[in-house]
Amino acid sequence: MVRHAASPRAHEHQLIETSRSTQAPDRPDTPDVVTLAEREAAQKVRRTKALWICVHMSMNVGAMLTVLASRPLMLRMLLGRPDKVAQLMAYVTSMVGVTEFVLNPIAGHLSDLIGRKSFLLQSPAVSMVMKLLVYFNPTVTTIVLERVLCGACTAIGGSTTTQTVLADLIDDPVELGQAYSLLGSAAGIGVMCGPIVGAMCANEESPVQAYLAGAGLSALQMVWSYYMIEETLELPPINNEPGAGKHGSGIDHESVSIASVLAKVNPFAMIKLFTGTPKLALLAVMSALQCSCEGKAISDLKSYYFMNHIPHFTLTTRSLYQTFWGAVMACSGVCGKESIKRLGMHGHTTLQNSVTCLVFALVARASSANEIFATLPLYLFSMERRAAVSSWAIKEAALNGMGKGEYAAAFFNLRALAVATFPLVYVSAYSSGVKAVPQAAWRPWALAISFCAVAEALHQYLRFRDE
Numbered sequence: 001m002v003r004h005a006a007s008p009r010a011h012e013h014q015l016i017e018t019s020r021s022t023q024a025p026d027r028p029d030t031p032d033v034v035t036l037a038e039r040e041a042a043q044k045v046r047r048t049k050a051l052w053i054c055v056h057m058s059m060n061v062g063a064m065l066t067v068l069a070s071r072p073l074m075l076r077m078l079l080g081r082p083d084k085v086a087q088l089m090a091y092v093t094s095m096v097g098v099t100e101f102v103l104n105p106i107a108g109h110l111s112d113l114i115g116r117k118s119f120l121l122q123s124p125a126v127s128m129v130m131k132l133l134v135y136f137n138p139t140v141t142t143i144v145l146e147r148v149l150c151g152a153c154t155a156i157g158g159s160t161t162t163q164t165v166l167a168d169l170i171d172d173p174v175e176l177g178q179a180y181s182l183l184g185s186a187a188g189i190g191v192m193c194g195p196i197v198g199a200m201c202a203n204e205e206s207p208v209q210a211y212l213a214g215a216g217l218s219a220l221q222m223v224w225s226y227y228m229i230e231e232t233l234e235l236p237p238i239n240n241e242p243g244a245g246k247h248g249s250g251i252d253h254e255s256v257s258i259a260s261v262l263a264k265v266n267p268f269a270m271i272k273l274f275t276g277t278p279k280l281a282l283l284a285v286m287s288a289l290q291c292s293c294e295g296k297a298i299s300d301l302k303s304y305y306f307m308n309h310i311p312h313f314t315l316t317t318r319s320l321y322q323t324f325w326g327a328v329m330a331c332s333g334v335c336g337k338e339s340i341k342r343l344g345m346h347g348h349t350t351l352q353n354s355v356t357c358l359v360f361a362l363v364a365r366a367s368s369a370n371e372i373f374a375t376l377p378l379y380l381f382s383m384e385r386r387a388a389v390s391s392w393a394i395k396e397a398a399l400n401g402m403g404k405g406e407y408a409a410a411f412f413n414l415r416a417l418a419v420a421t422f423p424l425v426y427v428s429a430y431s432s433g434v435k436a437v438p439q440a441a442w443r444p445w446a447l448a449i450s451f452c453a454v455a456e457a458l459h460q461y462l463r464f465r466d467e
Contacts, residue, residue, distance in 0.1 A: 046169045050179055052228050053162050054186035056120060059221035060158040061190030063127050064150060065326075066198035066214035067134075069318040070207035071143060072304050077207075078140050086304050090427030092144050093301075096151035097420025101413055107156045112403045115231045116165050123157025124222035126150060131215035138208045146211075155412065158187075164408040167394055168232040177345060177391035178337040181384045185333025188383070192326025199319035207315065270414040273393075276400040282462055283393040284414060289455035290386045291418040293356055293448050301426050301444060306372065313369055321373065328379045336384030345388040346463045352385035353456035357449045364445035385452075389459075422451075 075085045111119050130146040162183060170176045197217065198210035273284035292298075306313045306321070313321075339348040359378045366372050390411075397407040426444040 049169055049230065049232065050166060050182075053165050054183060056221065056225050056229060057158055057162050057183055057186040058190040058193070059217060059224065060123055060154055061187045062194035062197070063124065063131075063190075063214050063217040063221060064154045065191055065194030065322065066201075066217060067131070067146075067210045068198070068303060068322060069195060069315050070198060070202050070210040071147065072307060073204070073207045073315055074138060074143060075140065078138075078143075086301070086427060086430065088140075088144075089304060090301060090423045092147050093151075093423040094420045095144075095148045096155075097416045097418070097423075099148055099152035100155050100416030101420060103152055103156060105410070105413055107160060109406065111161060111164060111233070111408075112406055115233045116161050116168070117225075117229060117231045119161045120157050120165075120225050120229060121222060123153045124218040124225065126153040128215045128218035128222065131211040131218065135208055135211040135215065138211075152416075155416075160408050160412040163390065163394075164404050165232045167404045167408075168234075173391045173395050174340065174345070176394070177340055177387050180387045180390055181333045181336035181340065183333070184336065184384050184387065185330045188326050188329025188332060190326065191329050192323050195319040195322035195326070199316060199323075202315075204315050270410045270417070272400075272402065273397070273410050273414065276402075277396065279462070280393065280396045280400060282458060283389055283396060284411070286455045286458050286462075287386060287389050287393060287411065288414050288418050289451045289458075290353075290389065291415045292422040292451045293360070293385070298423070298426060298444065298448065301423065301430060305430075305444075310366065310369055310372060313372075317369060321369075321376075324373065324376050325379065328376050329383055332380045332383040335380045336387050339381070339384075340388060345392070346459070349385065349388045349459050350456065352382050352387075353452050353459065355382040356385055356452045358382075360445045360449045360452075364442035385455075 072085060072089065075088060079085055079088070107119055127150045130142075130150050134142045134146045163180065166179045166183065167176060170179055194214075194217075197213045201213040202208070202210040270284070274281040303318060306318055336348065336352070339351060343351060355378055359375055359382055362375045362378070363372065366375070393411065394404065394407055397410075398404065402410070426447060429443040429447055432443070
């Protein structure tokens with residue numbers, strides 16, 4: 001018999017029962033006071049569990065970004081030609097999206113059947129192994145494998161599963177949107193710390209040391225997540241009796257076998273997002289366009305752009321920029337939570353999309369490191385552009401009968417398709433621009449602005465329709 005960890009709902013119920021059982025026998029019945037105490041106890045449990053998820057997210061992102069500044073430098077040392085490096089990095093980023101596209105539906109189905117925790121743990125395990133492989137055998141092949149596998153597994157063990165876990169814990173859409181913003185802050189702490197660790201361990205002559213640092217951080221994350229994070233999916237006990245999984249209560253081993261899950265997996269499950277309600281389809285398109293503007297789709301090209309087109313943007317400078325960018329990202333989650341509270345979900349989304357367009361316009365025209373660093377404060381109001389949209393979408397999907405893990409898999413499959421497609425679009429614009437006019441390296445940023453502008457136009461349509 002396999003026993004699952006207690007779910008958060010079960011834990012809250014236990015706290016409530018304990019609170020009731022410890023009341024004095026001669027105490028008058030005060031249902032309102034008891035209900036308030038029960039709610040406060042349950043809320044405290046949810047906040048603690050959400051905090052542990054945020055710590056996991058920070059270490060997840062931090063381990064990935066220890067090598068962000070070192071990777072293009074190592075590839076340039078191995079390949080020599082800058083144009084080859086840019087093309088390879090775009091293809092690799094696209095391969096990350098394709099890998100996520102294949103793995104996300106499998107992870108989503110399995111997480112709805114066997115729980116979330118195992119998918120949180122696979123990310124640091126894969127990261128540690130692959131980074132050690134690059135450290136001991138630094139070749140183009142191992143660097144590419146590390147980027148593809150770690151990028152895909154980090155997404156599944158990071159955004160895909162952590163957002164599903166928060167949806168398990170929190171029912172209110174506004175509170176869930178705020179929690180997603182704080183999850184962005186947690187990721188920002190990882191973005192801030194990861195490059196510092198990498199820069200402390202690596203230099204221009206020996207950038208491979210950053211991979212050893214990343215492997216160590218992944219090992220620490222794996223230990224933390226194993227001991228501190230509990231399962232959040234409410235799972236019935238596994239029943240080994242013949243036919244129990246089909247006719248009785250519980251889940252039999254056959255129903256959760258890998259083969260049965262693979263047989264049910266549809267890599268194009270994201271189509272369900274467009275065949276439900278019109279609102280869900282609109283939210284899916286908005287999210288995909290917003291994904292085209294985030295770091296996952298453009299970060300590698302951005303790092304290469306700074307290295308080759310901004311004077312004196314050395315490895316140390318790039319790591320310092322990434323650290324400040326992470327600090328801003330950490331604060332942006334708090335700003336996002338406050339803007340949702342003060343401006344509402346729609347006002348927050350409009351603000352974030354508008355500032356995103358402004359930031360990309362300023363980066364496109366920048367010609368010095370000082371101008372690049374000067375854009376950082378604006379990211380406070382642009383990094384949480386998907387927080388409200390994600391909250392709306394996951395609740396709308398639930399109304400359409402989709403499981404939370406199923407929705408997360410479908411959406412992140414759509415996101416993976418965007419990650420597989422948009423880097424190729426950006427590098428094509430970059431390459432054609434540079435070949436025509438060396439100063440035309442700004443073209444990818446112009447495309448990103450147009451994608452975000454379309455997302456905002458769709459958001460205004462949704463807002464008008466709902467009102």
